[in-house]
Amino acid sequence: MPSFEVTGGKKLSGSINPQGAKNEALQILSAVLLTPEKVTITNIPDILDVNMLIELLADMNVKVERPQRDTCIFQADDINLDYLHSEAFRKKSGQLRGSVMFAGPLLARFRKAFIPKPGGDKIGRRRLDTHIIGFEKLGAEFTYHAEDGFFHLNAPNLKGTNLLLDEPSVTGTANIILAAVMAKGTTTIYNAACEPYVQQLCRMLTRMGARIQGIGSNLLTIEGVDYLGGTEHRMLPDMIEIGSFIGLAAMTQSDITIRNVGLENLGVIPDKFRQLGIHMNFVGDDIHVPAQDVYEIQTFLDGSVLTIYDHPWPGFTPDLLSIVLVVATQARGSVLIHQKMFESRLFFVDKLIDMGAQIILCDPHRAAVIGLGREQQLRGITMSSPDIRAGVSLLIAALSAEGKSTIQNIEQIDRGYQHIDERLRALGADIKRI
The missing domain is CATH 3.65.10.10 (Enolpyruvate transferase domain)
Incomplete structure (x- = not known):
């Protein structure tokens, strides 16, 4: 070692x-799963966690071009959903806490997702409750299957709702936003995290066709849409x-x-x-x-x-x-x-x-x-x-x-x-x- x-x-x-923002990258890269069109991301940090997330996207059959180390062009037009429930995905994504961010866009676009037990830093308890409770209120059904080590989420009828988050979790807020942008109806998120990374995600999604109001505040209003298109985005x-x-x-x-x-x-x-x-x-x-x-x-x-x-x-x-x-x-x-x-x-x-x-x-x-x-x-x-x-x-x-x-x-x-x-x-x- x-x-x-x-x-x-x-x-x-x-x-x-300074490099591109690591904490922004995990959200922005997950958002490419929302559209079958090309998404170009620049100022990507060349670090282990981010590179592993890009590898996971490629393993899911997302087309990835990397003309430079800080630039990637993604196209998620042929995702292999079966891979998301495989032992290979569980082992690889379980090493990376950022992989939980896949759940929101997968629920939005395909109405189902799988979350392995999260990895990442050993810095204390980092609960997923905010993510899961938010998904459930949007209409997702949540079960944990001990035999395969996955949290299973199914949402055949993803619907907008009013949410009051128990904590202003950055990843929790981002994941709920990623799910809500293609839910039926309107979602309000109160006590939302308003970090620059969340603002960046909202602006990127808006350019893709999402309808989000209140960016930069702790009260977000999201009107669901049926389709999101490609875009270009530069990380902070x-x-x-x-x-x-x-x-x-x-x-x-x-x-x-x-x-x-x-x-x-x-x-x-x-x-x-x-x-x-x-x-x-x-x-x-x-x-x-x-x-x-x-x-x-x-x-x-x-x-x-x-x-x-x-x-x-x-x-x-x-x-x-x-x-x-x-x-x-x-x-x-x-x-x-x-x-x-x-x-x-x-x-x-x-x-x-x-x-x-x-x-x-x-x-x-x-x-x-x-x-x-x-x-x-x-x-x-x-x-x-x-x-x-x-x-x-x-x-x-x-x-x-x-x-x-x-x-x-x-x-x-x-x-x-x-x-x-x-x-x-x-x-x-x-x-x-x-």
Whole structure:
């Protein structure tokens, strides 16, 4: 199994372009199943999870042309529905949580779908209830067959309905949208997720002929149509990778420019890094992070310790809390990191503590970080990547640490960050894939 060997303590410099958004890709690629016409997608991230989803589409007999690594032309005019109930599909799709996104478009177009038990990150319980309850209210019948390991969904009469989601799940909202766009009648989704990725999906579907109102809000109204056509779509830059690069620049005292970030879609992300004391300049659609010797964590107006927590959009994304936590270890000051959504995402802090960080893990959801203010440099160790975001956080820590670090299980990092070692070497990092 490959590992990263990292020699830290080097200042980086240069510019870097963020990849296409991973979390958008899983929804957008699933949407190609809604039409027999050609759909062209650009700015596709060249990462393990996305490439596996494209392979699954090809296995389903979707025609796939890839003229460039970031561009695919899909045509789902001859889907093999039998494959969706095969052992091969169960094994392959079970490794990838994003495969659950196939259910919505398959229900919409073919009135049946199969969902294997989901795979993906081991970051805590990630329930499918929002998806399934939404499908059932649209008229789908749901049963679990233990003998084949699939959730079976059948919807001969998919009808619009009024939905109040119990949580603003991004994938749950997207999956319900994908089903509702071809249901009979009108569907309203209240407490819908309104992340830029969901907005992107709605705009793509609208160009295909869907009728969706309320895009960007938490109340969506969808009038079902009988047919959707082809379209072209370009994915947003990955906001999680952009945040990761901001944190990397601060931790390594580097001067880095992040190009073409889509500033209008970043929400509060720049503000949260400013609260850690990180300086940024915005030039056009670029973010320039100048080299800083020290960055100081702000306090609340009454002088109390800053708390940074995740929240549904337009709040702070949970995918960047791991990055914020590791960046805080070398800041001056203290911060409480509160990870509300996933109960296992903070367990990687034991590796940071081994590197010399001052962190108190209060419980599975909260960690208090006492910044070292660079008075004591982190030290290199051997560690393993537990999930995508924690893996990159550990990589950032290793790049700032004294000595050599080895990061194992880097397949987790490859699932979310394309050619990250090559791109970091271009900035001057000492990182080798071994």
